[in-house]
Each structure stands twice: as C-alpha cells, then as structure tokens.
Amino acid sequence: MISSLGRWWRNRLRPTTPLSQSTMETTPTESTAQPGEWVAYDEDLLERARTQWQFGDWESLASLQRDTLQHHPDRAKLALLAAAGLQQSGNSEQARQLVRLATQWGASKKLIAQVLIAGVHNTLGRAAAINGSQQRALNHFEKAVANVNTQGDTRLLIQARTRNELERLNIAIEPQVLSRVGQRFVSPLHYQVPHTTIQDTSKPVQR
Template sequence: MSKMEKRKQKTTRQERKRKQHIDVQLLPSERALVNAEWLPADVDSHLLETAKIQWQFGDWEALAKLSTKVIQSHPERANLAMLCAAAHQQLGQLSETRQLMRLAQGWGASKEQVVRVLAGGVHNVLGRIHALSENSENALKHFRQALSLDHPVEPPSYLIKARVAAELEGLGEVNEHAGELTLSGIVSSSRKENTHDGEDDHATDNAYQQAQHDWATGNWQKLTQLDNVTLAEHPQRIMLGIYAACGHQQQGDGEAEQRCVKIVRQWGASTSQIKRFMLSGIYNRLARANALLGDHDEALGYFHKSLNTVSGDIPDAARHIQLRISSQLADMSKDDLKAILQKLES
C-alpha cells in the first residue's frame, strides 16, 4: 500500500471516528458547524494555549468572547469549545454553555470529557461558596480540584493563587505563601446609618417590594437597573444596592457587582447580610450548573438553598421557587423544565 493510500485510509478512519461522537441532539445550525471542515489556513497556532491560560487564571469574560466561527475553524475545536463552555458556565450563560457542549461532543469530545470540564466549574463555584463562608480550607480544596481536572498532578501553587485572586477579587486576599487563602479582606463596616429602614417602611415602599419580588423570581436584568444615580437618595438604598449587586452577579458583571457591594458597605450594610445574598447567588448559579448536567435533584436542592439562605431577610422567599426555576431555566427544553418542576411538586 502506498503512502498516499495509507494517509487516505487514516483520514477516513478519523472522519468515521469523529462522526461516531455525534450522539447528541444538535440543532440544524449546530449540525452544519459540526459537519463543516476546519480551515487550516486561518488557524492561530497559539489560540488553544491562550484559551488554556485564560481558563487556568479564571479570565472568564475574555475566554467567553471566543466566537463559534473562530472555534469551528480550528483543528482543536473540541477542546476550545469545552474551555469556552466553562467560561460561559461561570458567567451564568446557560444557553451558550449548552450549545458549546453539544458542539464539543459533535467535534469529537466524549461525554466524560465535557462533564469533567463542567465539574471543574462546579468546584470553582463551591470554592467561592466556602470562601464567602470563611471556610478557607474547603475553599482552597475546591479551587485546587477545579484546576486539577486539567492536570495529572497537583496544579502549581501559582495557578491556585491566580485562580483564587480572580474569583475573590474584592472579597478576600491571597497570602504571599503559595496557595494560602485568607479572608481578612472581608470585614464588617463599623458605620451604621440611620436611614428609614424599619419594617413598616419596607412594607410600604413600592420600589423595595418590587425589587424583592424581582430578586425572588430571578429577574436579574431588572435588578441591575437599580444601579443608577438616584439610588443614593432612596431611603432603602442599602437593600436596593444589595439587590443591584445580586443582579450584576448573575449577569456575570463582577466589576459592577463589587462596586455595588463597596458602596452599600459605605452606607452601613453589614458584611453578614451582604454575604448571605452573595452566597445565595452562588447557590443559584450552582443550581443552574447541575440542571445543565441533567442532575435535577441536585439542581432543586441548590435552588432551595438559594432562597432559604436569605430567609431571615425575606421570610417568604421560598414561595417563589417555581417562578425562580422557570426564569432561570427558561432556555432549557420544555420537557426538561417540566421534569424539574414535576420533581418540585412531588
């Protein structure tokens, strides 16, 4: 057999193997991307390396900007799609995550590989949860596991430090010692401000009541609109500012989230109250991640936690759980959403 015939036979085997991986339900537009061949003339030889660095250092926004067109035209498109999916997962962008997961499988990634990358994202979220709970040991353990999924051995300490710094920017500090996390940056504000924040005022303030309802039902885009120049003049500015921070958190705007957190601290908000709402938001993202992985029981558990965490602040928050689940999983298939809601009622 000539070299040309051997090369052709090898290419045929690779193509057959690649097509065998297309065992997921692809949309027509996605199937067209999967069946299209990559174009080697346009390949950036450093693209995969750059994407891995962005993933390792938790630069989710930069990694999420990688377009499907660029990914599709790269020979390592399956790996790029998985890394990009991980970034969208951390930003709470469920639809983009699902599409990239399907494409990655269509391009040759196994289900186990996809699950492993997304599991790393779950560990990353758990790291944030434990950090907000001031459990440094468990926080580091989960951050280490989030990075270990891409390494056969213990990840280097500088990567752990970099990931911690990226995930806890504005919430904690990274000690000079490799990988050691401290939470001394989270301190209670000593300032207490006498604003009209009594229970009666809360009950009669329409803006506050609407914001509370938007938070409970997961209307994050509307909550971000509270972040405007008139907020400082509102008698309930502390709680409205916290709700705005929650909206930015779920929309993946970490800079705006931290800005809102900083200003409500200056207005006299307690650290424990801020942490409850930020922790609730992480539970909400974790619930969506588990729903994405098809674990409906885990998803329901975290949705309950996302509301129960602030039961002291919003006593009736849990009664909105059906609306919250429906809004957070709106881009899932109707059958999947129906299955989760049926489990909720059982």
C-alpha cells in the same frame, strides 16, 4: 418549447430541501469552507485559551466566537473551554450549547466531565468564600484546577486561580495561607532527597 425547457432547467437547479436556519443548526460539524480551500486559523489560540482557563480568565473564554472555532483543528477543546468561561460567567444556556457542539466535534466524555466538574468546584469555592469558609473554598479551588491540569506547575496554578477568584470577590487572603495552597502538588524533585548509605556487597562483611 423553449419556455418549457427553461422551466425544466430552473427546476433542476432549485434545491430539493430548503436551507432553513434549523437545518444549518443540525449540522454544526460541517465546515463552510469549500473542498480544497485553505482556511487560516490562530495556531496559538488553544494554548492561550488553556492559560486563560488555568488562571480563571472567564471573560476572555466566554468571548470566543463559534466562527473563530469551527475551522480550528482543536475546535472541540476550544468549544469546551469557551463553555467553561460561559458557565462561570453565568450564561448557562450558551454554555450547554457549546458543550453539545464540543461533543459533536469529537470531545471525549471524560474530558467534558472533567471540565464541567472543575467548573462546579470553582463555583462551590466562590460560594464557600462568600460564606466565610475559607478552608473549604481553598479545597474547592484546588480541585477545580488539579482535576484537569496536566501541564505546568500545578501548585502555582492553583495559587493563581485562588488569588484571582478571591480578588474578584474582594476577599483578602493572607500571603502565608496562599503559599500553602496546593502544597501537596509540589513535585518530589523539589524536596531534598534523604541521604542513604549503600553497602558495597563486593567486599565481605567483617565481623
């Protein structure tokens, strides 16, 4: 009788579905933290990753680990930035996995499209630079940053991305050429406002 009760109790405690590796992979959005448990995260991680993307620091982005991202409140954006780093580093399969993860974590289709298209422009810019088509390369690097960036001085960020990418390829660019890159993104506040004469309508116009 006692042994039968023991077997019945052990069967009640045994999980009905085995926790296989495939089961864990199909629910990546679930947190491993227990209810009510506070999990520490790096509050500056998103801003740092965004800066790394703007300047083309693909190695740092590619090194972001899933365990570091999954408890972060901005994990969807971070996963997408990490995917961009992997994409530019040639790890296409891992990049696709992180894009899927970003989707499951709530990244919008618009943001995903922007980041992926920006990555395509960056790759095309490298190819054009290698082929000696400097102007075409500059246009692609410009689009790679401008289509996504919404913070900071877009013109300076385009110049920084262009310089970093060309240096990575050991391709020189003249300073005066670099200074003109992204010029159309200069804020209107940087231009001198033309002087205009405003007529005082309170006084009659003398003829």
